[in-house]
Amino acid sequence: MTISPSISLPAGMHVFERGWLSSNNILLIDEDNAALVDSGYLNHAEQTLALVQAALQGRELTMLINTHLHSDHCGGNALLQSVYACRTLIPVAELAAVENWDQQQLSFVATGQSCERFRQDGSISPGDTFRLANLEWQVLAAPGHDPHSMMLYCAKEGILISADALWEHGFGVIFPELEGKSGFAEQAAVLQLISELDLRLVIPGHGAPFTGVAAALDRARNRLTYLSTDSSRNARHALKVLIAFLLLDRQRFSLQAIEQQLRASRLMAAAAAQLATPIELLIQQLAGELVSAGVASLEGEFLQNVR
Incomplete structure (x- = not known):
């Protein structure tokens, strides 16, 4: 350290x-x-x-x-x-x-x-x-x-x-x-x-x-x-960072809990609004991108931290 x-x-x-x-x-x-x-x-x-x-x-x-x-x-x-x-x-x-x-x-x-x-x-x-x-x-x-x-x-x-x-x-x-x-x-x-x-x-x-x-x-x-040059890129990046932080904090998070957090968090909701994508689809996309980036694994309906 x-x-x-x-x-x-x-x-x-x-x-x-x-x-x-x-x-x-x-x-x-x-x-x-x-x-x-x-x-x-x-x-x-x-x-x-x-x-x-x-x-x-x-x-x-x-x-x-x-x-x-x-x-x-x-x-x-x-x-x-x-x-x-x-x-x-x-x-x-x-x-x-x-x-x-x-x-x-x-x-x-x-x-x-x-x-x-x-x-x-x-x-x-x-x-x-x-x-x-x-x-x-x-x-x-x-x-x-x-x-x-x-x-x-x-x-x-x-x-x-x-x-x-x-x-x-x-x-x-x-x-x-x-x-x-x-x-x-x-x-x-x-x-x-x-x-x-x-x-x-x-x-x-x-x-x-x-x-x-x-x-x-x-x-x-x-x-x-x-x-x-495209503010939606910043919004998408912000959502992934905030979800990744939650995973570091809690290690395992259901997709449903992520959706609930997204709706409850002012900044996450504001970022999602910029993307004009249905929330359920957006969560699936973001989870897939975090898995592809090696940040998380997807086990059924749960996103698991792998770092």
Whole structure:
């Protein structure tokens, strides 16, 4: 779960690579603070805590920062807060939603995912700076995948904590477009911003940290062009991602339960509406595509995770 030894990290910086159910976690330690960036999914919260405790070796976690509030990035917040008196900072636009625990405004209900209630102690905004692991980090806005998402950039080391704005092979689902809001243009602007940074290393929200930034940006731009020229492609991709997440979470799901979840989840229903395909047929198609992609197997009326 830790970063490959071939990647050079500054002293005091630890990366826990978690896969796809939980986001990666980045721990930054110096003599004054120990800060964790993103906490993974609720079902992996105990695992997140164990990783943090092992790295801290008896020290306190003093700060918890969320790049954005999708459940796979903040699902461990509540458990960490129950163990540590860590100051928790979230994107500024989400302050009221967390304070009031507004289930409609937060994305958990809309995606059919889970997150235990946590507190917020303050915010991060574009232009903010933090000294973590004895390095200066600047907060950068990263709308597109999520309109409130942020990244952290260390100019001295040429490191970007990119969350879901850039992976080695793509980026996170452009969720705003599912509900008729702008997201493709914002994602293009974020990719342009990243291209203007002096980077040697990107630590993504999912997948291994990588150094081939220019090639990753080319792949991301090509992917964005493909999705934005036909919005139904983004909708179909979003549905498959959300179903795959449910499979990672629960391991086995009936097609009927998937249909029920699709109707109940605001974002899944919005994506399905863009495809103009009868729901029963759409579920069969998506299940077949997940099987063909090697993500799942189909056993009668049940879709089974195979990863």
